[in-house]
Amino acid sequence: MATVDSYGPVHTAGNAVPPLDDDLAGALEDLAGVHEGIDLIRDGIRLLADDLHTTDSTQTLLATLAGSAGADVITAIGHLVARLANADHNPALRALPLDVQKATLLRGEQAAHHLLDTRLHQSASEASAAITGT
Template identity: 50%
Template sequence: MSTTPSTSWVHTADNAVPPLDEDLEDRIADLRGIHPGVDLILDGARLIALDRHTLDRTQTLLSTIAGNGGTDLLEVLAQLVRRLTDPAQNPCLRTLDPDTQKAVQRLGEQHAYETAEYTPREHPSEAAALIDGI
């Protein structure tokens, strides 16, 4: 008798990855067409949501998306906001009056700081640790 657990159930219809739930599908649809880069991000999110994962990959994805403060996708997006609000890096903002430019830049910097400092990341991190058996 084999001591290895059976994985024959993994490829059954009952174990199929379900379609996106209505909330996630609607949010993705609402953001389509804003910019090709946003569409690529949405395509990536859709692929991740609909792909079949291993426990190891699930743990890694949780950490990568929102569980590693400073080195996760939330931080990448916060830094993108910071860049888009900086007139030195986004030339279209230079058409605004100087006070507005400074205010826009300050808000982007504040968002990046607050994302790094205050965005909750403990739940995805704890979920990844539980999956990993920690």
């Protein structure tokens, strides 16, 4: 049996990581060129999707991406949305009328509230735990 680094035995070509499905590939394509930071995120998502993982690294990634409310990527994005929508933290919004600033702040806070809701993270947490049966 051939092995691939520390990922264990690979006994068939079927163990190769398949190409991205149309949904994920399309979502990544739709995000192209928005901002350099988004391009880095796209590259990271593509790397994670195309990489060969162990069960342990898969479990960790599921928790880190969305399954550990308060300490995962979705949480970080929620906080970033709130920050970008706040004129106190985003000088680009300061020239807007005060009512627009307030509406933007409110919507950013609402988005963060939903993204930080533990129920949003529950399924990914359960998927991570299911790998080891915990």
